Amino acid sequence: MGHVEDRWYKTLRHPGGQRERVKTELFGKGLRYRVRYIGPDGKERKKSFPDRAKREAEAFLVSTESDKLRGSYVDPKAGRITFAEYAENWLRTRSFDESTRESTEFRVRKHLLPFFGSEHLASIKPGHIREWDASMVGKLAPATRAVVFAHLRTILGAAVDDERIAKNPCSAKSVKPPRPVQRRVVPWRYDQVSAIRGGLAQRYRPMVDLGAGCGLRQGEILGLGVDDIDLDAGWVHVCRQVKLVRSRLVFGLPKNDRDRRIPLPDSVAQVLRQHVDDFAPVSLTLPWEDPTTDERVTVPLLFTTTRRGAINRRTFDDKSWRPAVVAAGITPTRATGMHALRHFYASSLLDAGESIKALASYLGHADPGFTLRVYTHLMPASEERTRQAIDRLFEPGSGGAGS
Template sequence: MGHIEDRWYRTVTAPDGRTKREKTDRHGIGKRYRVRYIGPDGRERSQSFPDRGKRDAEAFLVSVESDKLRGAYVDPAAGRITFAEYAESWLRTRSFDESTRETTEIRVRRHLLPSFGNRQLAAIKPGHIREWDAALVGKLAPSTRSVLFAHLRTILGAAVDDERIPKNPCAARSVTQPRPVERRVVPWKPDDIAAIRAGLPERYRAVVDLGAGCGMRQGEVFGLAVDDTDLDAGWLHIQRQVKLVRHRLVFGLPKNNRDRRVPLPASVADVLRQHMKDHPPLTLTLPWENPASAEQVTAGLILTTTWRKAINRCWFDAKAWRPAVSAAGIVPSRSTGMHALRHFYASALLDAGESIKALASYLGHSDPGFTLRVYTHLMPASEERTRNAIDRLFRPDPADGPETA
């Protein structure tokens, strides 16, 4: 058991056996009470409290001993590290692919460190988080605030795992994660798709067929190689994408680190055959995932630039995609990027009666529930089918018979 030491007074025993209290040399200097106890690792630790703080010292000692018994003890000194120091350590040791690492570093250093960087981990309270988020209202979109909150919660959660702090202030009941504004997906019409395709340079028109006809992401389209296609059997093997990491192009796994096979419609296969005839594929070598990596991957890319290079998404969006969208009479926005082609693909499959599970597999979603939440409003309405089914049972049509069955 630990004990509480009074550093301003000491108890002495007189020759006659009586005890009395005497002032020490430290009387009136510094904090009066010191709690001394043995940590789970066998080392002695202490915590000081001011004059008239004996009750707080006693409560602290009871809490420490109780936490030790429950296996929930956290050394108070461990939380004295600043948020900035711990966040930098977390960024170094967290397992990311390089593109995710880059964006996470930018968000943490731009939006979290200015507010929490100089605070000790143990000093961050739920009220600080509420104030921080409230200050961002109107400055950042709810979706961005939600992502930043998730980063903060993850970092402080890791601090709990590392026994730096006893609990995560982001998990307090008074703290609520910002909710992104839910916008329903409104798919483009076939005429919109055709207009955008016509507005693209001829060399890049196949991106529309692959996006709208196979549900591929932009980077997956740019990373598609000849060996990934089986034009006769009607399949695509999506196993890489072209990514932009620290301003350099690299090859990497598709999102969620999962490759997949997607049915290749004959119409899209015909487009690919003609494209490869007009623009022969190029064998290109890029680093794998990390620009600094020694691992290099070579692929015969189907879509490349006129400079015989892989396509940079930033260049493509600015010089080809957005001008084509504008020429089609659509106002460019965050919702009119190439990702809109995937929404068209999803709406077409759901309208044809494809299952959510199959659609999730073709889109490369790790969770079919996510696919359902995004696209459930696009599923064909069942109300009329329900009415007709019941009506046929209770009010059968006299004309129905073996001849009309």
């Protein structure tokens, strides 16, 4: 059991049992009270408190002994590592795909290390989190702030798991996580999609059909092989994408690491048949996920550059997509990339009465709830359908309540 030691006084025992409290040679020097206790590893620990802080010292001892009994004790020395040291170790040992690792490293080093880097983990309190978040307002978009805050909470959560700190300051009630502004999706009209398609070179036009007619992401379209489409049975198998990792093109799994099958409409299948006739697939070999790895994958790609190479999305967006958007009379913004074709696809399916669950599966969303939050305002109003359904139920001879 631990105890609180008063370093400024000591008790002398005289013959006959009398006791006398006298000053020590440390009187008036340094911190007065020292808590001594045995840690779970059997080693002695100590923590000092100033004069007039005996209650705080006793409270610390009681709390420490209680934590030991509950198995939640954290060695105060464990939290002396700086945030920068721990964050770099977290980045090195965290399991990411390489493109996610690259973007996470960038956000942590640019937006977290300058503020928290020199702080010891144990010294980071909820107030520091609130101060950091306030300093980011106006500097980062709400969506980016939310992502960076999630990184911070995950790093400090890992520190709790590693018994570096006892609690995650990001989870305190006084800390309000930043929330991205949920903008309402406004799908393009068919004539706008058609105009953009017409503004692209012929070899790239079927990419619009796959985006608007099958809901594929841009990287998934760029990574689609001729063997991934079943033109007769009417299916598209999405099993990879082309992405940029450290400025190099690689093949990788689709977002959320989940492949999926999507119904292939006859109209899109006809376009793809003609495309294969006009532009023969080119077998290209790229690294898998990590550009430094020795693992290589060869795919007969449906879409390639005029030089028969894999398409770099940045080059395609600048040289082909953006000019086509402008030519269609649409002002280019962050919302007018190829991702807008997925919104067109989703709105078309919802308007036709498709379920949210099926739509989420086709879009490759891990959570149908996310699909619902993004597209719920596009679902056809149900009021009139409700009236008609009840009216039919109560019609004479319907077998319902009126019969």
